[in-house]
Amino acid sequence: MDQIRNAINEMYKEGKFSHENHVITFQKINQKTKKQTPIVPVILTVVVSACLIIGLKMMLFQHDIQSTTSTVIDSNFYPEKSGRVKDYSNLTRPWMVAGLVSSLFLFIFAIVAFLKNWFWRVLLCIVIIIAILGNMSERIGYRVYVQNEAEIQNVIKWIPFPDDVKMNDTMTIRQYRIGYFSKDSFRGILIFKHDGKGYVMDQFIQSKLDTMNAIYLKDIHHIVIPLVENHNIEKLIIDTGAERIEKAVDSNDAQLIAVPLKSEIATSQMLIHAMDHEGKTSILYNESRIFTY
Amino acid sequence: MLKEQKDAHLSSVMTMYGDYLLRVCYTYVQDWTVAEDLVQDTFVKYYEKMEQFREEASVKTYLYRIAINKCHSYLSSWRYKKIQVIDYWSKLKSLSDNPEEEVLMGETDALIVAAIEKLPTKYKDVLLLFHFAEFSLKDVAEVLKLPTNTVKTRLRRARQMVGITLLEEGFEYGSDS
Numbered sequence: 006m007d008q009i010r011n012a013i014n015e016m017y018k019e020g021k022f023s024h025e026n027h028v029i030t031f032q033k034i035n036q037k038t039k040k041q042t043p044i045v046p047v048i049l050t051v052v053v054s055a056c057l058i059i060g061l062k063m064m065l066f067q068h069d070i071q072s073t074t075s076t077v078i079d080s081n082f083y084p085e086k087s088g089r090v091k092d093y094s095n096l097t098r099p100w101m102v103a104g105l106v107s108s109l110f111l112f113i114f115a116i117v118a119f120l121k122n123w124f125w126r127v128l129l130c131i132v133i134i135i136a137i138l139g140n141m142s143e144r145i146g147y148r149v150y151v152q153n154e155a156e157i158q159n160v161i162k163w164i165p166f167p168d169d170v171k172m173n174d175t176m177t178i179r180q181y182r183i184g185y186f187s188k189d190s191f192r193g194i195l196i197f198k199h200d201g202k203g204y205v206m207d208q209f210i211q212s213k214l215d216t217m218n219a220i221y222l223k224d225i226h227h228i229v230i231p232l233v234e235n236h237n238i239e240k241l242i243i244d245t246g247a248e249r250i251e252k253a254v255d256s257n258d259a260q261l262i263a264v265p266l267k268s269e270i271a272t273s274q275m276l277i278h279a280m281d282h283e284g285k286t287s288i289l290y291n292e293s294r295i296f297t298y
Numbered sequence: 299m300l301k302e303q304k305d306a307h308l309s310s311v312m313t314m315y316g317d318y319l320l321r322v323c324y325t326y327v328q329d330w331t332v333a334e335d336l337v338q339d340t341f342v343k344y345y346e347k348m349e350q351f352r353e354e355a356s357v358k359t360y361l362y363r364i365a366i367n368k369c370h371s372y373l374s375s376w377r378y379k380k381i382q383v384i385d386y387w388s389k390l391k392s393l394s395d396n397p398e399e400e401v402l403m404g405e406t407d408a409l410i411v412a413a414i415e416k417l418p419t420k421y422k423d424v425l426l427l428f429h430f431a432e433f434s435l436k437d438v439a440e441v442l443k444l445p446t447n448t449v450k451t452r453l454r455r456a457r458q459m460v461g462i463t464l465l466e467e468g469f470e471y472g473s474d475s
Contacts, residue, residue, distance in 0.1 A: 021320070022337060
């Protein structure tokens with residue numbers, strides 16, 4: 006006899022598949038017909054999968070939190086739209102792509118695990134997928150469209166700014182719409198840019214000083230100059246280095262003044278002077294307080 | 299096949315292969331209760347597929363294949379890993395020598411078996427199937443779903459490893475015959 010076989014048989018001679026084991030085997034065979042699949046992980050998987058599907062449905066299909074309306078005002082050039090819709094542009098960021106790919110792989114593995122009756126692994130995969138997608142859905146923001154001043158005022162609720170603001174002025178220059186508002190010593194400017202569907206919130210500038218930031222809209226060669234309340238300014242003088250533009254100011258209210266420029270300029274050379282009713286001039290905005298958009 | 303016939307056939311198969319399968323499984327799992335459990339499961343699975351087997355040789359091949367697969371699954375299970383950790387800690391706690399083990403290790407068969415038990419699973423598979431279950435190289439390859447040359451290589455290495463292990467313990471064994 007083979008020495009290895011002999012050694013194992015000798016050393017394990019007490020190892021006998023006894024009659025008791027025969028009986029247990031038959032008991033297992035009889036039980037097998039009753040107990041087909043482990044019920045707990047199956048139920049949990051079904052419940053968790055249902056949560057996943059509902060979550061996905063909420064995340065992907067319920068785009069609009071508020072009802073949206075669209076109108077075309079200027080010969081199809083800048084159509085108007087209002088409301089709030091999900092912004093999926095975040096999904097193209099590297100970590101979001103990594104999350105999506107991971108979820109996809111986990112889902113495929115979950116299917117394989119399900120086919121192999123690895124129900125606890127299926128459950129684990131589903132839980133991880135929910136965690137990833139849940140986290141991703143938290144990071145998907147909104148695109149807020151506005152049509153008028155009241156809607157701009159509503160938008161302020163979504164940004165970090167005190168409530169009950171006073172809307173000072175709004176203006177629309179081609180694809181840009183700008184809202185200027187204040188609350189006590191806080192001032193803010195919201196810039197909306199047209200995305201082909203409507204004016205969507207894009208930038209928020211806040212200041213606690215007496216003056217704001219002037220905004221240079223580079224692509225349309227416009228400069229937008231915010232003036233604070235009781236400014237006592239009679240005239241604005243915009244010196245770009247290449248040209249000098251004078252703009253009269255009608256009232257003492259907080260307001261936005263838009264000045265068209267002839268061509269693209271370098272803000273480093275730009276100075277905005279203010280002239281009061283006595284003819285005194287002072288620098289209102291210099292290079293450091295001009296925001297190029 | 300009638301249920302009574304299936305039961306009778308299973309009883310005879312259990313009588314014929316039960317002890318051997320139990321010993322093979324014990325070589326892997328080192329626990330008689332677990333080994334019994336795995337062999338019972340092997341026979342349960344065989345019972346479900348009984349109609350597919352007509353030849354005695356294919357029954358033996360199937361039983362060893364299932365038994366070894368079940369041992370592999372057990373060794374990679376959380377249950378086994380948990381036991382391993384508990385054993386490790388209990389060994390750390392009681393570092394005193396085990397006199398019974400020393401007595402056993404003094405015997406030739408014990409040395410061979412101890413060396414086999416220490417083998418990595420893939421070498422243990424071929425060694426047990428070839429030497430203990432007395433399969434041919436071709437049958438071992440079929441059971442393990444490996445190329446015959448791989449089986450040959452593993453068998454040679456397994457023998458060398460058993461030989462080396464035994465040499466370290468003062469016993470020379472493991473000729474490549």
